[in-house]
Amino acid sequence: MKKIAILGAMTAAGLSAGVASAATLDDVKARGKLNCGVTTGLVGFAAPNANGEWEGFDVGVCRAVAAAVLGDPAAVEFVPTTGKTRFTALASGEIDLLARNTTWTFSRDVDLGFEFVGINYYDGQGFMVPKALGVSSAKELDGATICIQTGTTTELNLADYFRKNNISYEPVPIETNAEAQPLYLEGACDVYTTDASGLAATRAAFENPGDHVVLPEIISKEPLGPLVRHGDNQWGDIARWTLNALIAAEELGVTSANVQELAASAGENPEINRLLGTEGTLGAMLGLEADWAVKAIAAGGNYGELFEKNIGENTPIGLARGLNAQWTEGGLLYSPPFR
Amino acid sequence: MSTISDPPSGSFQLSMLINDTRYRSYTFQFIALILLIMAFAYLGYNLLANLQAAGLNISYKFLGEPAGYDINQTLVDYTSQSTHWRAAVVGVLNTLLVAFLGCLMATVIGVFVGVLRLSDNWLVRQIMSIYVEIFRNVPVLIWILIIMAIFIAVLPQPRDFRGEDAAASMVFGAFAFTGRGFYSPAPVFGPGSSVVVAVFLASIAGIFAFRRYAKKALYDRGQLIPTLWPSLAIFFVPSILVFFVMGRPITLDYPSLQGFNFQGGIFMRNSLIALWFALSIYTAAFIAENVRAGILAVSKGQTEAAASLGLRPGRIMNLVVLPQALRVIIPPLISQYLNLTKNSSLAIAVGYMDLTGTLGGITLNQTGRAIEAIFLLMLFYLAISLAISAIMNVYNNSVKLKER
Numbered sequence: 001m002k003k004i005a006i007l008g009a010m011t012a013a014g015l016s017a018g019v020a021s022a023a024t025l026d027d028v029k030a031r032g033k034l035n036c037g038v039t040t041g042l043v044g045f046a047a048p049n050a051n052g053e054w055e056g057f058d059v060g061v062c063r064a065v066a067a068a069v070l071g072d073p074a075a076v077e078f079v080p081t082t083g084k085t086r087f088t089a090l091a092s093g094e095i096d097l098l099a100r101n102t103t104w105t106f107s108r109d110v111d112l113g114f115e116f117v118g119i120n121y122y123d124g125q126g127f128m129v130p131k132a133l134g135v136s137s138a139k140e141l142d143g144a145t146i147c148i149q150t151g152t153t154t155e156l157n158l159a160d161y162f163r164k165n166n167i168s169y170e171p172v173p174i175e176t177n178a179e180a181q182p183l184y185l186e187g188a189c190d191v192y193t194t195d196a197s198g199l200a201a202t203r204a205a206f207e208n209p210g211d212h213v214v215l216p217e218i219i220s221k222e223p224l225g226p227l228v229r230h231g232d233n234q235w236g237d238i239a240r241w242t243l244n245a246l247i248a249a250e251e252l253g254v255t256s257a258n259v260q261e262l263a264a265s266a267g268e269n270p271e272i273n274r275l276l277g278t279e280g281t282l283g284a285m286l287g288l289e290a291d292w293a294v295k296a297i298a299a300g301g302n303y304g305e306l307f308e309k310n311i312g313e314n315t316p317i318g319l320a321r322g323l324n325a326q327w328t329e330g331g332l333l334y335s336p337p338f339r
Numbered sequence: 340m341s342t343i344s345d346p347p348s349g350s351f352q353l354s355m356l357i358n359d360t361r362y363r364s365y366t367f368q369f370i371a372l373i374l375l376i377m378a379f380a381y382l383g384y385n386l387l388a389n390l391q392a393a394g395l396n397i398s399y400k401f402l403g404e405p406a407g408y409d410i411n412q413t414l415v416d417y418t419s420q421s422t423h424w425r426a427a428v429v430g431v432l433n434t435l436l437v438a439f440l441g442c443l444m445a446t447v448i449g450v451f452v453g454v455l456r457l458s459d460n461w462l463v464r465q466i467m468s469i470y471v472e473i474f475r476n477v478p479v480l481i482w483i484l485i486i487m488a489i490f491i492a493v494l495p496q497p498r499d500f501r502g503e504d505a506a507a508s509m510v511f512g513a514f515a516f517t518g519r520g521f522y523s524p525a526p527v528f529g530p531g532s533s534v535v536v537a538v539f540l541a542s543i544a545g546i547f548a549f550r551r552y553a554k555k556a557l558y559d560r561g562q563l564i565p566t567l568w569p570s571l572a573i574f575f576v577p578s579i580l581v582f583f584v585m586g587r588p589i590t591l592d593y594p595s596l597q598g599f600n601f602q603g604g605i606f607m608r609n610s611l612i613a614l615w616f617a618l619s620i621y622t623a624a625f626i627a628e629n630v631r632a633g634i635l636a637v638s639k640g641q642t643e644a645a646a647s648l649g650l651r652p653g654r655i656m657n658l659v660v661l662p663q664a665l666r667v668i669i670p671p672l673i674s675q676y677l678n679l680t681k682n683s684s685l686a687i688a689v690g691y692m693d694l695t696g697t698l699g700g701i702t703l704n705q706t707g708r709a710i711e712a713i714f715l716l717m718l719f720y721l722a723i724s725l726a727i728s729a730i731m732n733v734y735n736n737s738v739k740l741k742e743r
Binding site for chain 1: 411610
């Protein structure tokens with residue numbers, strides 16, 4: 001009976017890893033590495049650079065969490081996931097954190113058993129077409145062939161949008177962004193649709209980005225954020241407050257350049273002191289070291305630095321801050337207070 | 340005293356379950372069965388307990404909810420407001436369509452190549468060997484991707500058909516071969532067309548009856564009735580006559596370039612064609628080997644005997660060798676059909692929405708019901724495979740050696 005029990009345990013392990021190891025924090029510490037799910041390659045958000053190192057906006061979140069927990073921003077094992085495989089990877093425990101421009105929806109949060117820890121990019125679904133087609137609005141797309149990434153919310157938004165406007169289209173389901181690019185460029189589809197940020201990133205990778213236009217319509221709300229499994233609240237808190245720390249750091253003027261200096265001794269601003277652990281015991285409450293936020297911010301900079309470095313206006317992707325500016329500057333970024 | 344022949348008399352005792360050789364094997368088999376059931380029950384219980392602990396439950400309610408996504412190729416009515424179950428049905432039909440077309444084409448190519456591999460012509464033989472070795476030894480997924488890539492790169496896109504000096508033009512003004520698929524005229528059935536269709540079906544039945552009659556005449560009386568020309572006549576003449584008598588009720592709807600794409604006519608998507616073609620030529624390479632093996636399994640004496648009776652080579656193949664070879668070919672052919680059907684689940688690589696793409700892809704992803712969807716998927720494929728197997732076994736029984 002013992003053998004059967006072992007066999008059974010092994011079989012169930014694959015399905016229940018998330019349950020058996022409720023304390024993700026302990027697992028990550030024991031492993032010495034954070035398993036972080038990212039895209040299979042979307043320039044600016046998560047893609048390997050020329051040296052094979054992953055970099056990007058989502059990658060920055062992974063590195064910040066790794067730095068906060070393990071003290072080393074390089075202690076991350078990046079697991080590329082497709083739109084289809086990402087949730088299974090997270091639910092099965094293959095990854096500890098999913099930072100893959102994933103839209104926060106009710107059913108994913110409630111029904112799929114995940115916990116979105118915040119929003120790191122406010123996005124919306126858009127359309128990209130070749131300039132030569134002469135299309136200026138999404139409403140003119142009647143009868144067009146449209147490439148969509150399968151297993152994403154864009155699929156559902158698209159169906160809703162065309163039904164609402166009573167126009168027809170021909171969907172071409174594609175697994176990954178990389179597969180969609182040649183299909184779109186060869187003309188197998190007239191239109192490529194995904195989140196506007198993804199369109200900008202994809203277009204930036206084209207040989208002649210100027211030959212393609214992103215249509216003005218944004219047909220959905222796509223709040224993108226990192227997520228963890230339901231049921232491990234401590235781990236969820238760590239991910240949530242690491243993201244908040246990056247956002248708060250920008251608001252408070254803490255950057256990767258001055259963070260060490262500010263953390264050396266308690267300064268005049270009590271909120272900065274609490275954030276950087278020179279005052280209070282916020283780190284201990286999370287089960288981390290007092291300087292967890294210092295390491296997270298030093299890893300890649302605060303939210304604004306990550307944005308500018310990876311997807312900002314001075315990068316080939318060239319996204320404006322827009323909704324993603326701090327609340328003090330007319331955006332939606334608003335970190336709860338650190339106290 | 341003979342102790343061997345006497346069966347132990349008296350009532351059944353419990354110890355006999357172990358000590359009596361008549362019961363012992365049953366005892367152990369029963370114990371093994373109990374252990375097996377317990378093992379599976381344990382695994383099942385473990386699964387359910389862990390799912391519950393993870394806050395997940397097994398429920399098929401999602402099948403009744405609106406799917407919310409669109410599918411490009413639907414053989415039955417489907418909109419994004421249809422249920423997930425309906426989407427699964429659309430997927431099943433798409434799977435069956437490509438499997439049916441694939442099996443058909445694979446058999447035709449396979450038999451052709453298999454026979455030619457035994458050709459007396461050295462060049463033909465070598466070319467066929469190269470075909471078999473290349474296609475059999477490269478994974479089918481690679482073939483699907485290669486064919487799709489060539490398809491999209493080589494053929495013109497609809498936009499190339501546009502303008503005064505267009506880079507591409509339609510063939511006979513009726514067929515358009517584009518990188519997105521093939522467009523051809525579609526028949527439009529007007530009033531009275533049912534008569535034409537009925538006559539057409541009747542003439543097909545007539546052809547079979549005629550051939551049967553010709554065969555019977557040959558076997559019974561040795562009378563050789565020509566079949567080709569009468570068959571063609573039966574196929575065309577009555578239908579065409581009725582078509583004109585009824586006042587041409589069937590018209591053609593020609594595809595034409597409107598907006599982004601061609602509209603009207605019959606549209607075969609590039610994904611279907613690429614998948615169909617890739618599965619066919621891949622499986623055909625295996626079928627060719629089965630056919631070759633089957634033909635080689637027929638003793639050479641048969642061929643020589645038939646030749647000595649004065650039969651021509653074509654007739655020897657059709658009347659003597661192939662009927663006997665079929666007995667050897669059919670069983671492995673069934674397994675090739677099953678392989679082709681299961682390989683069609685690679686369809687998502689080219690965006691063909693088969694069962695794996697709808698139920699096992701988008702539905703699974705949007706509802707998050709992975710275990711339920713995968714279980715249902717297994718069930719569907721099992722049912723399809725068993726059905727194909729059953730149909731082919733009926734055929735196998737009809738051609739196998741009748742033992743009396």
